[in-house]
Amino acid sequence: MMQSGLSKMGARVMVCLLTTDAGSLTASELVQRLQVSPATISKSIAFLESQSLVRRERDERRRERYAVDNDVWYQSMAASVRSITQQVEIARQGVGVLGPGTPAAVRLENVARFLDFVGESLARAAEQAREILYAKPEATSDSSASSTATSTGSTST
Structure with missing residues (x-):
């Protein structure tokens, strides 16, 4: 992600969001997982939003969540x-x-x-x-998944 133009922290935030099952986290959850300041998260989220890579949403407790879907x-x-x-x-x-x-x-x-x-x-x-x-991707073994990705030209994030 850094090679495609994201800053190191922007890439870390993106990967953190992408690798959660829910696909969303609060700012405090990002701070805790990445061990950085709230200001660092805020700055990274602002940039990711400006690039339409992340969106804000409110959860049932009215907390702001940052999501990739x-x-x-x-x-x-x-x-x-x-x-x-x-x-x-x-x-x-x-x-x-x-x-x-x-x-x-x-x-x-x-x-x-x-x-x-x-x-x-x-x-x-x-x-x-x-x-x-x-x-929904078909269930495949690791070896057939990588050969499928190679044959279709897919790349991983």
Whole structure:
């Protein structure tokens, strides 16, 4: 997770949430499990929320819980698509400022076209794969699970 851009603490919080059966923890539970300050958890959660990787919810005791669930992954991809779309718009505005036909404007237009294609492809792929997030995996032995993951191109978190 750190290699994909998360800070060390953000990655620790994500892994902690992902590896709980409930998929959610309170701030105090995260503090206790990770042995860090409440401020550290608060900062990490704020960043993870800004990336649509974690969501807040209230439990029956009205405590705030931080959750990762199946839809969080889809929502994270949707947030990525929105970010890419903004970059496309900014690049195209830059073309107008620099003047069409200038080397810098041509470069920006190519960036915009590239990002537009990638954003549309990511949106389409996320929508097509969304049902995977809700599928119940078949019970398999460890060796067949790893060969299945390899043959389907899946990677672990």
